[in-house]
Amino acid sequence: MKTMIASIIAAMGLMMAGVSIAADMPDVAKKNNCTSCHAIDKKVVGPGWQDVADKYKGDAGAAEKLGTVIVKGGRGVWGPMPMPATSKITDAEVSEIVAFILGLAK
Numbered sequence: 001m002k003t004m005i006a007s008i009i010a011a012m013g014l015m016m017a018g019v020s021i022a023a024d025m026p027d028v029a030k031k032n033n034c035t036s037c038h039a040i041d042k043k044v045v046g047p048g049w050q051d052v053a054d055k056y057k058g059d060a061g062a063a064e065k066l067g068t069v070i071v072k073g074g075r076g077v078w079g080p081m082p083m084p085a086t087s088k089i090t091d092a093e094v095s096e097i098v099a100f101i102l103g104l105a106k
């Protein structure tokens with residue numbers, strides 16, 4: 001029981017660290033290859049996700065808009081490079097990534 005409580009506390013600590021520091025890409029982004037074109041704090045091929053979060057801050061439709069871009073691809077928002085559609089991504093994974101990105105907004 002004691003170990004279980006300890007691991008719950010540890011997990012909560014990790015979650016809070018993810019919100020406030022967010023230094024690393026989530027596994028779901030690595031798994032779907034987002035990391036080959038995106039980083040959090042800088043532009044790679046696509047925009048840094050911190051910049052994406054700041055751009056859509058306060059936009060009530062942002063989650064839906066970004067979810068569509070992630071699934072179908074997008075172009076013309078950040079520069080001449082288009083973002084490709086993502087194959088084989090589940091709705092749950094899309095929601096998880098969108099929540100992560102929008103959660104970066106300061």
Ligand code: HEC
Nearest residue numbers: 032034037045046069074075076077078079081082083086
């Ligand atoms: C081949 C490179 C590449 C991959 C792989 C890629 N992206 Fe992108 N992404 C881009 C580019 C380039 C843009 C800028 C498109 C534009 O200007 O509209 C972009 C834009 C975005 C945006 C901002 C969209 C907007 O309209 O403002 C989000 C969010 C995003 N990508 C998330 C993801 C996620 C999540 C994944 C993985 C599932 C992913 N990207 C994989 C290249 C990529």
